Amino acid sequence: MQVSFRLNGNWVSVEVEPGELLLDTLRLKLGIRSVKRGCERGECGACTVLLNGEPVVSCLLLTVQVEGTDVTTVEGLGSDPLFRALAEEFVKNFSIQCGYCTTAMILTTYAYVRKVYEGGKGTSTEDIAKAIEGNLCRCGTYPRVIKAVASLLNRLRSSFPP
Amino acid sequence: MYYRALRVKYFKPKTLEEAIEILTKIRGSRVLAGGTDLLVDLKTGRVDAEALVDIGSLKELRGIEDLGDRVRIGSATKLQEIVESGVIARELPLLRKAVEGMGSWQIRNLATIGGNLCNASPAADTAPPLLAYDAELHIVGPNGSRVVPITRFFTGYRKVSLEEGEILKEIVIRKRTWSGWSYIKLGRRSSFTLSIVSVATLASVRDGTFEDARIALNSVAPVPIRAYAAEEYLRGREVSLRVLEKAAEIAREETSPIDDVRASAWYRREMVYRLTLDSLKNSLGWS
Numbered sequence: 001m002q003v004s005f006r007l008n009g010n011w012v013s014v015e016v017e018p019g020e021l022l023l024d025t026l027r028l029k030l031g032i033r034s035v036k037r038g039c040e041r042g043e044c045g046a047c048t049v050l051l052n053g054e055p056v057v058s059c060l061l062l063t064v065q066v067e068g069t070d071v072t073t074v075e076g077l078g079s080d081p082l083f084r085a086l087a088e089e090f091v092k093n094f095s096i097q098c099g100y101c102t103t104a105m106i107l108t109t110y111a112y113v114r115k116v117y118e119g120g121k122g123t124s125t126e127d128i129a130k131a132i133e134g135n136l137c138r139c140g141t142y143p144r145v146i147k148a149v150a151s152l153l154n155r156l157r158s159s160f161p162p
Numbered sequence: 163m164y165y166r167a168l169r170v171k172y173f174k175p176k177t178l179e180e181a182i183e184i185l186t187k188i189r190g191s192r193v194l195a196g197g198t199d200l201l202v203d204l205k206t207g208r209v210d211a212e213a214l215v216d217i218g219s220l221k222e223l224r225g226i227e228d229l230g231d232r233v234r235i236g237s238a239t240k241l242q243e244i245v246e247s248g249v250i251a252r253e254l255p256l257l258r259k260a261v262e263g264m265g266s267w268q269i270r271n272l273a274t275i276g277g278n279l280c281n282a283s284p285a286a287d288t289a290p291p292l293l294a295y296d297a298e299l300h301i302v303g304p305n306g307s308r309v310v311p312i313t314r315f316f317t318g319y320r321k322v323s324l325e326e327g328e329i330l331k332e333i334v335i336r337k338r339t340w341s342g343w344s345y346i347k348l349g350r351r352s353s354f355t356l357s358i359v360s361v362a363t364l365a366s367v368r369d370g371t372f373e374d375a376r377i378a379l380n381s382v383a384p385v386p387i388r389a390y391a392a393e394e395y396l397r398g399r400e401v402s403l404r405v406l407e408k409a410a411e412i413a414r415e416e417t418s419p420i421d422d423v424r425a426s427a428w429y430r431r432e433m434v435y436r437l438t439l440d441s442l443k444n445s446l447g448w449s
Contacts, residue, residue: 001172018214019168021201040164041202043354045268054242054271060201061272062194064172065216108267131352134266 005066007032014063022058022066023047026073034074034103038136045135048104049073055108057123057134074103077100082117083110089148097139105135109149116153123153165205170267170395171213178329180300181217186304186327188213193329195238198269199444218274223331226250233338237276237330241265244275253337254361257291259345264288266354276330279315282322282385289316289386290362291345293378295335304326316385344444346437350424357381358425365445372396375445377409377438382417382430389413392438401446409413410439 004013007030016025023040026032026049038046040059047058050072077083086106089095096102112131114133128146137145173191175181185191190212194200194360197218201247203209222237228249235244244250244261265273278288279282279299289312296416297312304327315323324330342365343379349355357380364376375396392413399405419430443449 017167017169018172019170021168024163037163041205042198042265042269045266051271055268056271057268060198060269062168062172062197062201062214064174065197065218067174078291129268130353134268 001064003063003067004067006070008072016063018062018064020063022049022061022063022071025063026058026071032073032075036100036104038100043110043136044101046104048107048135050107050111052110053111053114055111055134073105074107076124077107077110082113086110086113086148086152089152090145093144093148093151095141095144095148097137097141101135101137101139101141103139105132105145108132108135109145113149113152113156117156123148123150166207168201168204170204170211172216173213174216175220178217178220178222178331181215181220181329182302182304182327184213185329186213187188188215191215191442193217193280195280196240196273197277197318198265198273199277199281216253217329223276223329228253233335233337235275235335237279237332238274239276241270241273241275241278243266243327252292254295254335254437256294256343256345256364257288260287260291260347260360260362263347263353265359269354274332279312279333280322280324280330282316282320282384284319284385285357285360285381286386287347287357287360287380290360290378290380292333292335293386293388294343294362294364294376296376298334298336300331300334301328302331308333309334313388319384336361339366340445341367342445344441344445346441346444348433348437355422359419359430359437361434361437361441363438363441363445367401367446371398373398375409375442375443377413379417379434379438381424382419382434384418387416389416389438391416406439406442409442410435413438 025034036046038044042057042060048055049058052070128149173184192211194214194216222235226247228235233253243260278286299310345362347360348358360380362378366374375393380386392409396409414435417434419427421427
């Protein structure tokens with residue numbers, strides 16, 4: 001089957017099997033390596049992508065299901081100022097250890113920061129922890145990820161007070 | 163790839179009628195809604211399907227509507243939409259609370275409320291609140307439409323009252339004022355986990371007496387259940403700790419849990435008592 005969707009801002013059209021998972025199409029056919037293979041059953045979050053801006057796991061999503069949608073991975077966010085600011089905070093706060101979960105972790109927290117920024121959500125430590133509950137980090141960087149996100153939100157609040 | 167590749171056909175009907183037609187005509191076809199349970203089951207070989215009929219984006223199955231005296235939730239509404247809905251927060255806080263604790267953000271953005279019900283896990287977390295609210299399930303199929311009270315929807319372990327070609331269309335809940343509600347989920351950790359026991363309670367109290375009460379539980383029987391005998395006991399009784407304890411004891415006897423990897427039957431039964439008692443207290447505003 002032929003499927004077309006917007007990948008990181010550009011329309012792509014790709015031939016897939018009906019039962020093919022988005023994770024496999026991205027990694028094996030479209031050269032997107034930031035989306036990692038983990039548990040393959042929706043529990044670890046390493047394969048997270050943004051579907052129309054919302055984080056989803058790409059291991060429980062058929063490629064045919066994303067026809068006509070917007071799919072975003074970190075490859076598409078390099079020039080996004082909010083993403084760059086978040087990446088900077090990840091570096092400053094040592095929010096990375098082995099790095100396997102990082103691309104997914106940063107996508108989820110990017111979606112979260114955007115939601116907060118656009119005025120939809122709270123910003124407590126519990127809220128940040130809740131947002132990343134679907135991203136498993138076996139190195140245990142969670143407190144540092146939360147620190148990075150909280151730090152960015154503080155910076156945003158002081159430069160753009162509500 | 164650790165799991166087997168999925169060899170299935172894929173259909174994306176444009177209307178509900180078309181979906182019913184495909185389901186009726188194609189042997190071995192199954193409804194695909196959010197896919198967070200079905201795709202795992204297909205990968206692991208727990209279920210088989212020749213073809214998937216994707217109803218996830220059918221307009222008539224989406225959305226949350228306040229209809230004045232009722233609330234309507236389309237079956238393919240995403241769990242995250244329920245968490246973020248103002249109507250749900252205002253009218254069905256018990257449902258919101260339960261759904262908020264389901265899966266993870268990534269899963270809630272895919273999974274649907276109808277999928278959670280139709281997958282018919284004894285541990286379905288949307289079931290206790292919807293049982294407590296006495297939700298009506300609107301079903302459409304090749305022979306027209308029908309309405310089933312959720313209390314009669316779960317017919318046995320992983321079985322629901324859906325005939326071949328039938329699709330759960332929407333969930334309708336009549337509004338009613340309760341004096342308090344509470345939902346408690348016990349799992350191995352505090353989030354993104356399967357229930358060991360979950361309990362949902364609603365209470366309506368006037369002049370210190372129970373006018374009505376609802377108690378619904380999951381993971382303690384082959385299907386999610388209401389503790390009818392405990393509810394009946396509470397009705398008309400004066401509120402006291404002794405009465406709550408007695409109701410929780412009755413609820414414990416109404417369950418039939420099994421031993422499994424998550425907990426023993428004995429532990430679950432004790433937790434039914436403990437959590438029902440705590441949840442009733444919460445519903446009364448006791449802390």
